[in-house]
Amino acid sequence: MPRTWGGRGLSLRGWANRAAREYPARLAMTVFAAVITVIWLLLLTPWATASGRGASVVDALFTATSAVCVTGLVVQDTATYWSEFGHVVILVGIKVGGLGVMTLASLLGLAVSRRLGLTQKLLTASETKTERLGEVGALLRTIIITATSIELCISLLLFPRFLALGDQAGTAAWHALFYGVSSFNNAGFVPTEHGLLPFASDWFVLVPIALGVFIGSLGFPVILNVLTNRRRHKHWVRALSLHTKLTVTTSLALLVGGAILIGAMEWTNPATFGGQGFATKILSSIFASVMPRSGGFSSVPVDEMSQETWLVTDALMFVGGGSASTAGGIKVTTFAVMLLAILAEARGDADTEVFGRRIPRDTLRLSIAVVFMGATAVLVSCLALLRLTDLRLSEALFEVISAYATVGLSTGITATLPDGAKYVLCALMFVGRVGVISLLGALALRDRRRIVRFPEERPIIG
Amino acid sequence: MPRTWGGRGLSLRGWANRAAREYPARLAMTVFAAVITVIWLLLLTPWATASGRGASVVDALFTATSAVCVTGLVVQDTATYWSEFGHVVILVGIKVGGLGVMTLASLLGLAVSRRLGLTQKLLTASETKTERLGEVGALLRTIIITATSIELCISLLLFPRFLALGDQAGTAAWHALFYGVSSFNNAGFVPTEHGLLPFASDWFVLVPIALGVFIGSLGFPVILNVLTNRRRHKHWVRALSLHTKLTVTTSLALLVGGAILIGAMEWTNPATFGGQGFATKILSSIFASVMPRSGGFSSVPVDEMSQETWLVTDALMFVGGGSASTAGGIKVTTFAVMLLAILAEARGDADTEVFGRRIPRDTLRLSIAVVFMGATAVLVSCLALLRLTDLRLSEALFEVISAYATVGLSTGITATLPDGAKYVLCALMFVGRVGVISLLGALALRDRRRIVRFPEERPIIG
Numbered sequence A, B: 001m002p003r004t005w006g007g008r009g010l011s012l013r014g015w016a017n018r019a020a021r022e023y024p025a026r027l028a029m030t031v032f033a034a035v036i037t038v039i040w041l042l043l044l045t046p047w048a049t050a051s052g053r054g055a056s057v058v059d060a061l062f063t064a065t066s067a068v069c070v071t072g073l074v075v076q077d078t079a080t081y082w083s084e085f086g087h088v089v090i091l092v093g094i095k096v097g098g099l100g101v102m103t104l105a106s107l108l109g110l111a112v113s114r115r116l117g118l119t120q121k122l123l124t125a126s127e128t129k130t131e132r133l134g135e136v137g138a139l140l141r142t143i144i145i146t147a148t149s150i151e152l153c154i155s156l157l158l159f160p161r162f163l164a165l166g167d168q169a170g171t172a173a174w175h176a177l178f179y180g181v182s183s184f185n186n187a188g189f190v191p192t193e194h195g196l197l198p199f200a201s202d203w204f205v206l207v208p209i210a211l212g213v214f215i216g217s218l219g220f221p222v223i224l225n226v227l228t229n230r231r232r233h234k235h236w237v238r239a240l241s242l243h244t245k246l247t248v249t250t251s252l253a254l255l256v257g258g259a260i261l262i263g264a265m266e267w268t269n270p271a272t273f274g275g276q277g278f279a280t281k282i283l284s285s286i287f288a289s290v291m292p293r294s295g296g297f298s299s300v301p302v303d304e305m306s307q308e309t310w311l312v313t314d315a316l317m318f319v320g321g322g323s324a325s326t327a328g329g330i331k332v333t334t335f336a337v338m339l340l341a342i343l344a345e346a347r348g349d350a351d352t353e354v355f356g357r358r359i360p361r362d363t364l365r366l367s368i369a370v371v372f373m374g375a376t377a378v379l380v381s382c383l384a385l386l387r388l389t390d391l392r393l394s395e396a397l398f399e400v401i402s403a404y405a406t407v408g409l410s411t412g413i414t415a416t417l418p419d420g421a422k423y424v425l426c427a428l429m430f431v432g433r434v435g436v437i438s439l440l441g442a443l444a445l446r447d448r449r450r451i452v453r454f455p456e457e458r459p460i461i462g
């Protein structure tokens, strides 16, 4: 087996490597469009729906896009509308989409870093030479094995609980597997009716799922960096890469800050946290703060939350998760780099520094591009949604940011949208998922330098 | 006279110069707080109100802050609630506030540029040595004379029209003067009942006011650069500074883009443009697109516009006008620099270039700081408003951005706000007006350099 893989891998590796290096944007878009099309066609078959009558073209497309882009927005209730075959198709879409994101992002990382002459650095973003992952084949294998292992761990934590709650062994195993894959891939799809609402006070269900979402949202480079460092370094925490340290600390800070804000605002809301006990309120706050990054599960009804909570969730969703993860948004490192630049500006430091490292200046321009294009996509889609529907801004904005950042939380309006609005959200999910990967690949590879430089002149800012 | 001025000016100049150099944030905040307090106390007197019963503490504070910060949000109808004395107080507040912004911004510019060893450059942001304005006294005089001249021109354009419409000579002159000052200072206060709604199709009223707002929103460095260049250069357009070119082109682009978008969205709305003739619709579109930058007048009822128009207006208001102008927002150059950086990134250029000039890299970090702090101020205030009222997000966001960017447009909710929300908006107007000036001053003066540099390490972005 290894030999066959190695043999086929050589040419596959060569092709993937060349494609990633020469037309990364087209590669990412083609792969995702192709996978979405296959899932779409499968979901259009009559066997995919529970009723056997077949889904509408737009509903099948929306569900396929939502699954492959690991978003989790649904126009039809996953548990009741789709058949068992439909559920398997959706789960395959999630698994392939999740792997696609992690793989393509890492591949592009490799291609970019190689071109910049930093071959080993990008994946680990570290100057230590401990992680050599030069080969595409090895990278793919590592991602598949690591991801699947973590998914299985989550599933194994959930399985006994579902059994204890009275499920049949087969059903319990299927639900545990589905939630394991759906959580680690930050997909947000739920195989059970009413999603996680019946489990709102069940620590044994919510904690594994929150853990899966959080670990998945850190991104593959972080997971790999932690795993290899633990094995190879005595002081493994200190030896972690800057990227890992930034991602983990920012994610934790946003988690705690979000939980405090959301908890404070929903504490006495009778429709959400109000009727819960103290411990459950804490659990609900943490769960509601993890999910915008970008798991998309909810343990209390989002539509009953206050507009303030929606706004805080909007902000958390827009920031999203870690780079090269299945999470969406502008990514926590982008957010962190901008914050650090502002701090350095306020202190009057010439360099932007953190954890004893200096952040390269060109990183900032890339951050601005990512944030600006994200904000533009959200604004334009929001205008389109307001134009096509009678929604209020708070609902439209929430839905749009959720689609862009592939979160999947919703105020409950998705199913009621007209077809035009569904297509807008499909496009936005695709852009949010594939756009940023393509963008980064395309940007990093077109590195033309000028010989003649213009004289410098400073406009007034602010 | 010149001698006396020169004699007193020496010490005044010395003090202003030193204050601006050594504690610019405190200087700006103190000046504004002091002026607001005086106007507030004057508005609290019974003579300031038409009824003679005196305004409430919070209403007087809100109106004083709105006038001095040249915002134009009102909790009481300006024309009917305040007396003639009240109107004069408000107009003085506008004039002093407007001059304060232009002067302080320019002073800080001088102090900063002197410190950076670019003395003559900042005001004109040009490498030509034609504009020497080293002296604070001369600068102040130039600003006062230029501003007052432009205001009088606008007033002279309006006066015959108001006469023709049947006003008494005294009333016509007063209204013309008020609109002249209010428009050039981007104040948005209206001395006539129902504001400009009765003039919705009157080109002779709306065009001078739009012109005053537009010129005022360009900022003093731009106006001065144009005026002096016209006198001194043969090819004066080409010789304009980068700052001037960037400000004018971005302002015009936003004006045209905004007019097309708003026009398209309101074209058939019976409550706004729907009932107007073709030419008036064009006028209304242009007027509605100039006003977010940040005049704050409206020729059609804002509360009847669609949510989409509100959202486009939100975006235009947030961008605001030119640096060192009476306009608010993040400023058009900040916006332009970020756009140019993204374009350069997309092209793979190492330098960010425009109009044959290279934009310094540290400009970008400053831009991020300005945008990020603006967005944070808006987000936090929006949360507060949603918490304190039953407003919808679309209304709260519009009101908050209008206050932050000192625009003064409103969906009509200002007067109905509870006192707590009024105080939040007061604070936001102050921050939007003084915060950015102080921020820039404070930032630019703390320029500590490190001798030990940390090693560089690149996190993954996006």
Ligand SMILES: [K+]
Residues within 6 Å of the ligand: A070, A071, A072, A186, A187, A188, A294, A295, A296, A406, A407, A408
């Ligand atoms: K999701």
Ligand SMILES: [K+]
Residues within 6 Å of the ligand: B070, B071, B072, B186, B187, B188, B294, B295, B296, B406, B407, B408
């Ligand atoms: K204004």
